[in-house]
Amino acid sequence: DTGVSQNPRHKITKRGQNVTFRCDPISEHNRLYWYRQTLGQGPEFLTYFQNEAQLEKSRLLSDRFSAERPKGSFSTLEIQRTEQGDSAMYLCASSFPETGAYGYTFGSGTRLTVV
Amino acid sequence: GQNIDQPTEMTATEGAIVQINCTYQTSGFNGLFWYQQHAGEAPTFLSYNVLDGLEEKGRFSSFLSRSKGYSYLLLKELQMKDSASYLCAVSSASGGSYIPTFGRGTSLIVHP
Numbered sequence: 001d002t003g004v005s006q007n008p009r010h011k012i013t014k015r016g017q018n019v020t021f022r023c024d025p026i027s028e029h030n031r032l033y034w035y036r037q038t039l040g041q042g043p044e045f046l047t048y049f050q051n052e053a054q055l056e057k058s059r060l061l062s063d064r065f066s067a068e069r070p071k072g073s074f075s076t077l078e079i080q081r082t083e084q085g086d087s088a089m090y091l092c093a094s095s096f097p098e099t100g101a102y103g104y105t106f107g108s109g110t111r112l113t114v115v
Numbered sequence: 116g117q118n119i120d121q122p123t124e125m126t127a128t129e130g131a132i133v134q135i136n137c138t139y140q141t142s143g144f145n146g147l148f149w150y151q152q153h154a155g156e157a158p159t160f161l162s163y164n165v166l167d168g169l170e171e172k173g174r175f176s177s178f179l180s181r182s183k184g185y186s187y188l189l190l191k192e193l194q195m196k197d198s199a200s201y202l203c204a205v206s207s208a209s210g211g212s213y214i215p216t217f218g219r220g221t222s223l224i225v226h227p
Contacts (some may be wrong), residue, residue: 004157036216042119045215099206
């Protein structure tokens with residue numbers, strides 16, 4: 001297993017366009033998380049899945065954001081009608097349900113720039 | 116909610132020891148994580164503390180005092196490659212999900 005994989009690594013889009021990112025977690029991990037990180041800040045929780053069920057969404061997640069994990073493996077995060085404030089690094093992480101000493105394994109992220 | 120505080124930036128000399136502090140306020144504490152993040156890269160897991168005391172892992176150690184809402188990450192024999200951001204994250208039972216909340220991170224600069 002090569003770890004958590006995210007695609008694309010970079011995305012530049014015009015304001016108002018829709019974008020979709022993909023995350024492939026570590027295969028044994030049944031939890032998958034999406035975080036957003038802006039410069040100088042720590043990762044900010046967006047949503048998480050246990051298998052295919054989306055169990056929690058941050059109150060900060062506007063209705064323009066939607067995430068899916070249809071078969072409990074890879075996940076997609078879609079942002080509709082992008083705004084300049086959406087420019088950030090979007091990080092995906094995966095874990096076992098009881099992380100404890102194993103922590104969360106992050107992917108390398110997708111850097112979104114909205115122009 | 117949770118409030119996590121850590122210094123914004125620290126500098127240290129190669130070969131020295133540095134301590135990065137993290138204070139937090141939360142209910143239903145369920146563990147504290149430290150992550151290292153090099154510029155432009157993903158955070159990587161360093162340590163996890165759930166009970167009071169010191170956890171040692173090679174050059175890195177992490178300490179937790181739950182009563183004081185306090186943790187520190189100790190880096191010994193600093194190397195240039197240790198220049199990175201160090202993120203403190205706290206997991207709590209809020210809502211039953213135990214999702215960790217991250218602090219802003221401490222940018223550590225190691226100079227020769």
